[in-house]
Amino acid sequence: GLSRAVLVTEAPTHSGALITARLANEFGRDVYVLPGRIDDENSKGCLGLISKGAQALINEGYVLELLSQIPELDPVIPRENEPTQQLSLFSASPKPVPVPAPVLSLPPLQQKVLEAVKMEATSLDAIVQQTGLSAAEVSSTLIELELLGLVSQLPGMRYQR
Structure with a gap:
């Protein structure tokens, strides 16, 4: 799909x-x-x-x-004795619980570009400047990282984790 x-x-x-x-x-x-x-x-x-x-x-x-044909997301069913959090559109969201990031073995080029992408929107120019790579190398690597689900592209050639 x-x-x-x-x-x-x-x-x-x-x-x-x-x-x-x-x-x-x-x-x-x-x-x-x-x-x-x-x-x-x-x-x-x-x-x-x-x-x-x-x-x-x-x-x-x-x-x-x-x-x-796009599959629907499975509903989250809480386990017994597990507290549930009720959210409303008008209530403040709960504090996020830190989840350890999975350890990935990436090629050095992908790892270097991924480290330059922040949690907040990061411009392509900033990533190029921080990595010292060419814009073409950074751009193609960002596509690979996006396909792996590690970064997402935002409007204006900006990326975030």
Whole structure:
């Protein structure tokens, strides 16, 4: 379903969207493509992805069918003798309980970029400056980290853990 998918809507032959699609496919994500005219330069990458097995989104019915396949989150059922926290939209949220981060063995480049991404929004420029890497290296590594679920992209080329 679309919950673990990448959707490419426009991609010239040599575009970053194609790199993202390739990485997503390598990480086991589904790749969907919105096809375009065969004479449009911005469609050539998308059409190439379709020829390599990406799924073409041909109408809104197909998209709605895919959306209906997204699994719902399982409800959290408290165990016996475990206190439950009741929250309301208007009450203050409880203090978060620190959860130890899982120990991951990342390649040095991914580890270096991940360490530069803060819990609050961090700009791409700040990450490049802190790591001393090129913008291209940082950008492609951030895509890998995003696919691993370790960082998320925010509007304005900002990232956070």
